[in-house]
Amino acid sequence: MNFHSLRLRMAAWYAGVLTICLVIFGAAVYLGLARYLDSTVRSSLRNEAQSIGEKLMVDVNRKGDKFIVGEINEMAPEISGRFIRITRQDGSILYQSPTPINQRFVPARIPLLKNWGATPFSLQDSQAGTDTLLIEAVPFVAPEGNSFLIEVGASAHDIRTTLHGLVTTLALGVPLIIAIAALGGILVMKRALHPLDEITRAAETITSRNFGERLPTLKTGDEIERLTTSLNRMMSRLEDSFQHISRFSADVSHELRTPLTILRGELESLTQYDHLSPAALEVVGSALEEIGRLTQIVNQLLEISRLEAGQATREVTIVNLGEMAIGTAEQMRLLADEKSIRLDYLVSSEISVMGNASLMKQVVVNLLDNAIKYTPAGGSVELLVESKGDKAVLEVRDTGIGIPAYALPHICERFYRADKARTRHSGGAGLGLSIVKSICTAQGGELSISSKEGEGTRVRIEMPRVEGRAQSADSNTAREYLRAER
Ligand SMILES: Nc1ncnc2c1ncn2[C@@H]1O[C@H](COP(=O)(O)OP(=O)(O)OP(=O)(O)O)[C@@H](O)[C@H]1O
Ligand SMILES: [Mg+2]
Numbered sequence: 001m002n003f004h005s006l007r008l009r010m011a012a013w014y015a016g017v018l019t020i021c022l023v024i025f026g027a028a029v030y031l032g033l034a035r036y037l038d039s040t041v042r043s044s045l046r047n048e049a050q051s052i053g054e055k056l057m058v059d060v061n062r063k064g065d066k067f068i069v070g071e072i073n074e075m076a077p078e079i080s081g082r083f084i085r086i087t088r089q090d091g092s093i094l095y096q097s098p099t100p101i102n103q104r105f106v107p108a109r110i111p112l113l114k115n116w117g118a119t120p121f122s123l124q125d126s127q128a129g130t131d132t133l134l135i136e137a138v139p140f141v142a143p144e145g146n147s148f149l150i151e152v153g154a155s156a157h158d159i160r161t162t163l164h165g166l167v168t169t170l171a172l173g174v175p176l177i178i179a180i181a182a183l184g185g186i187l188v189m190k191r192a193l194h195p196l197d198e199i200t201r202a203a204e205t206i207t208s209r210n211f212g213e214r215l216p217t218l219k220t221g222d223e224i225e226r227l228t229t230s231l232n233r234m235m236s237r238l239e240d241s242f243q244h245i246s247r248f249s250a251d252v253s254h255e256l257r258t259p260l261t262i263l264r265g266e267l268e269s270l271t272q273y274d275h276l277s278p279a280a281l282e283v284v285g286s287a288l289e290e291i292g293r294l295t296q297i298v299n300q301l302l303e304i305s306r307l308e309a310g311q312a313t314r315e316v317t318i319v320n321l322g323e324m325a326i327g328t329a330e331q332m333r334l335l336a337d338e339k340s341i342r343l344d345y346l347v348s349s350e351i352s353v354m355g356n357a358s359l360m361k362q363v364v365v366n367l368l369d370n371a372i373k374y375t376p377a378g379g380s381v382e383l384l385v386e387s388k389g390d391k392a393v394l395e396v397r398d399t400g401i402g403i404p405a406y407a408l409p410h411i412c413e414r415f416y417r418a419d420k421a422r423t424r425h426s427g428g429a430g431l432g433l434s435i436v437k438s439i440c441t442a443q444g445g446e447l448s449i450s451s452k453e454g455e456g457t458r459v460r461i462e463m464p465r466v467e468g469r470a471q472s473a474d475s476n477t478a479r480e481y482l483r484a485e486r
Helices: 006-055 056-065 065-074 157-206 223-270 280-310 321-338 358-374 433-440
Strands: 082-088 093-096 126-128 132-140 147-155 319-322 342-348 351-357 380-388 393-396 446-452 458-466 481-484
Touching: 006 056, 006 082, 006 132, 006 157, 056 065, 056 147, 065 082, 065 093, 082 319, 126 358, 132 351, 157 223, 223 280, 280 433, 319 321, 319 358, 321 342, 321 358, 321 380, 321 393, 351 358, 358 433, 358 458, 433 446, 433 458
Parallel strands: 342 380
Antiparallel strands: 082 093, 082 147, 126 132, 132 147, 319 351, 342 481, 351 458, 380 393, 393 458, 446 458
16 A cells, blocks of 8 residues: 555545544533533522422421421421521521432431521532532521521432543544545545556656647546646647757758768868878868768768658568677677677577568677677677567677666767766777667667676667567577677
8 A cells, every 4th residue: 555645645634634523523512511511400409499498497496306307307308319508697506417328329328517698609620429419508598597507418420420431432533534534535535646657657658759649538527637738738839849959950961971981082082182292181081981980970860860750660570680780799809809708699599589681680790799898808798689578689698898877867968978088099989889878769679778887788679579580580590598708
């Protein structure tokens, strides 16, 4: 699971905000309910105290204390769990309810109130016995003038039980709601972001070779449709500039060829003059050399432009990679011999690919040329053609100077040379690997280069392998492995 995905991040935010809202809501409900229950119980206690005063205590002098005690006992406070106490002004107790049958509090432990005024008031909760008690005290003055304090109380146990039930419900319900909401959020986001997956997949397949393709636009009218439309417009603009640059570089190289040819012809005809001094001849010779280099660069640039324009896909045949590689290597053996470099090959002759034969040959020439050029005398170069699954692999290894790590990512760029100082004398323009890369891309191959400075380089090309014999197949080379050493 990708924890950085937009889908999960949005769902996490959603669940987080919902958690905060639900916790605030739960706390508000808890506090509100606690207040409401407290005030309801207190007001009913006050009413009871007032009605005891108004209905019983008005006749206290006439009917006597015993009557009052009997009347209140008939209310059975020990069963209803009520605390009732009537105190005379001198502090003596007229009535005190017995310990309730649920034993939640002990009335005798509830302290007497010393100073009480004429208005009803609420006592501090008493810790009497096991339970917290809510007590309302109402002063009462009988018609004869003697005053009493009527206290009525009830255990806070029921309120606590109700609040505890609410907390349990919230503790179970809130995580469940959040889990369901988060899951729903992930599913909704998955649906909403599904077009993005398709757009990403389509964008991955667009390269410089199929620049004309566009991202799929779903007519949903939302932000994603706007995004794809804008991206497609941007790609159209980029395609225009890209084509412009390609055309420009193709046109420039094409246009340069004719003047270069004329220049070469004219300089060559100059060398025919008898009266040219040896110094002038040397200058003309050097100019001809430079023109040769320039012509090669122009030709290579033209080649890359053609490859990028997709012209390599014409004239495609089945090419026997092994035979072609050996043939090319043999032609280049002289170069290796000149530098006393050992050239080995381990080539399977049964491997064929679909491609343009002369371009494939150019790949081998460029890779071997680099390997020989950048390997000091006495080193060795190895050419390998083998199959790996459904792929054909062509690999050139050398024991040369290697490529520094900083240069590796740029090595296939046009005109890039790893170390201009060290390669100046070898005369390369830095276009060889660009051509190899363009040919590989054009023919569905993959190029990978690994190298260690001072130890050597390994260039590997993987192409889809095809079954079947190449037209030029030669029975002499149809052995499983050919090994040749100089
Ligand atoms: N086998 C190799 N060993 C060491 N360095 C290499 C090797 N192959 C390529 N390079 C480095 O990569 C650079 C680019 O290679 P590329 O073949 O594109 O250009 P070049 O050989 O310099 O010139 P050109 O091929 O156009 O004549 C080279 O200049 C060299 O620094
Ligand atoms: Mg080269």
